Amino acid sequence: MLKIKLLNFWIAALATIALLVGAVSCKKNDAASKPDDVDYYTCTMHPSVKSQDPKAKCPICSMDLVPVMKKGVSTASATAAAMPATMSGNEKPGEAKSDDVDYYTCTMHPSVKSHDPKAKCPICGMDLVPVMKKGAAGMTTNTGSLMSDEEKPSEFTVPVERQQQIGVTFATIEKRPFMHTVRAVGMVAYDKERHWDYVARVEGYVQKLFVFSRGELVQKNEPLLTIYSPDLLTTQNEFTDLLQARDEARTNGGKAVLESMERLVESSKQRLRLWNINDGQIAELEKTRKPQETLTLYSPFKGVLQDLLVDQGRRVMVGDHLVDIADLSVVWVWAQFYQDELPMLKRGLPITITTSSYPGEKFNGKISVLDPFINDALRTGRVRIDIENPDFKLQPDMYVNIDLTMNMGEGVAVPVPAVLPTGLHNIIFVDKGEGKLEPRYVELGRQYGDFYDVKSGVKEGERVVTSANFLIDAEAKVQGALKSW
Numbered sequence: 001m002l003k004i005k006l007l008n009f010w011i012a013a014l015a016t017i018a019l020l021v022g023a024v025s026c027k028k029n030d031a032a033s034k035p036d037d038v039d040y041y042t043c044t045m046h047p048s049v050k051s052q053d054p055k056a057k058c059p060i061c062s063m064d065l066v067p068v069m070k071k072g073v074s075t076a077s078a079t080a081a082a083m084p085a086t087m088s089g090n091e092k093p094g095e096a097k098s099d100d101v102d103y104y105t106c107t108m109h110p111s112v113k114s115h116d117p118k119a120k121c122p123i124c125g126m127d128l129v130p131v132m133k134k135g136a137a138g139m140t141t142n143t144g145s146l147m148s149d150e151e152k153p154s155e156f157t158v159p160v161e162r163q164q165q166i167g168v169t170f171a172t173i174e175k176r177p178f179m180h181t182v183r184a185v186g187m188v189a190y191d192k193e194r195h196w197d198y199v200a201r202v203e204g205y206v207q208k209l210f211v212f213s214r215g216e217l218v219q220k221n222e223p224l225l226t227i228y229s230p231d232l233l234t235t236q237n238e239f240t241d242l243l244q245a246r247d248e249a250r251t252n253g254g255k256a257v258l259e260s261m262e263r264l265v266e267s268s269k270q271r272l273r274l275w276n277i278n279d280g281q282i283a284e285l286e287k288t289r290k291p292q293e294t295l296t297l298y299s300p301f302k303g304v305l306q307d308l309l310v311d312q313g314r315r316v317m318v319g320d321h322l323v324d325i326a327d328l329s330v331v332w333v334w335a336q337f338y339q340d341e342l343p344m345l346k347r348g349l350p351i352t353i354t355t356s357s358y359p360g361e362k363f364n365g366k367i368s369v370l371d372p373f374i375n376d377a378l379r380t381g382r383v384r385i386d387i388e389n390p391d392f393k394l395q396p397d398m399y400v401n402i403d404l405t406m407n408m409g410e411g412v413a414v415p416v417p418a419v420l421p422t423g424l425h426n427i428i429f430v431d432k433g434e435g436k437l438e439p440r441y442v443e444l445g446r447q448y449g450d451f452y453d454v455k456s457g458v459k460e461g462e463r464v465v466t467s468a469n470f471l472i473d474a475e476a477k478v479q480g481a482l483k484s485w
Helices: 002-033 075-082 160-166 230-251 255-274 279-288 469-478
Strands: 038-042 066-069 101-105 129-132 170-172 174-190 195-199 204-209 223-228 294-298 303-308 321-326 330-338 350-354 363-375 380-388 399-415 426-433 436-441 443-448 451-456 463-465
Touching (some): 174 443, 204 294, 399 443, 426 469, 436 469
Antiparallel strands (some): 101 129, 204 223, 223 294, 330 380, 350 399, 363 380, 399 451, 426 436, 426 463
16 A cells, blocks of 8 residues: 555656656747847737747737837837838838938837838838928928828728718808807996086085985986085175176276276186086076075986985085986996907997897997907906987996897808817818718818808818718728828
């Protein structure tokens, strides 16, 4: 029994030694087949995969593995070692290369460089693209940058059945009139040219009020309040005495005396005017020669009482604010427009105003002032619009809506969905028939609703793609028709 156990032990030991020897020999064979300057092989899509077998494939995506060189080995030598033999031994690199091309490279792997225009990327198998020398001539794009002939868009083909599957639609380029509508909001304000603030010009007492609360409608020349002032009464008495002295000078005095009295009378009239006594009141005083104990203030126009700051019996001093009257037959609307809309506005432009207070009713006005100062927080500019308001429907501090429609002329229009903006370029895809499409760079003007005003890049009558642009763009890149964004 013991002998049997010893025999089994030795058999197992010999088998283990044989396996170890075989593994060592395999490693030696693998190491021998791997170049000395290669550290390991990996997958470009899955860098975590590492292998020592140059013929191995990625266990995830089944792509061929690429060599990773040891430290100190240049990329150029690695590329040369990995590059397939696309040239004969007698052919020199760069013989078929254009004079303005520096080298060819892969858009996915910029470390790959070649002088053979027909070479392919040794990593992903894509065609190499040219890198132009500095200062080489090329086409000028709408952004001002130079583009080589190799980077110009070219036609590519997407079968009609494939276009139908991905939902491609088309639109025809045509000339159309551009109507631009601008909408904004504004606030009603009273017209400062039709507003009057009465301020006390004499010291006295408010004897009687004829208006009592804000919002009262007053007619032109309607009395507002009366002020009793001893100083004013004294001045009126002086005026009547001067009138009597002038009359005596006309009868008995000489010419020089009469002229002197006339000057004194006019000076007294001017003093009364400065105390808010109008010419009609002065004429009445000159006719009756009876001084009034009170000064009556009248409304200068038909308007609304905006503010009343005094009460009956209150003493007022020179400079005290008494009453405000606003004529609302014409009002201002201060509207806010964005800075890119301001160049389209001008004085005298007709504007339509609406408000939720009067649904369905429109108020017509025109622009009178363009404020040249921009609000630095909102990036908007103020515009003053004058509105006729005979019924006083628009009231100060009321919010309103502004609708402005302008005829911007006629031009070549392209639908907004047809344009694929990339940041550097604006790209459209032109239908050439039978599944052929051509990418083009276009220069756009202003957008008007659902259309752009096209300055260059497309002509009237051509058909352009208006949907599935990103899928079409992907097809263009795969087929190499669109190399530069």
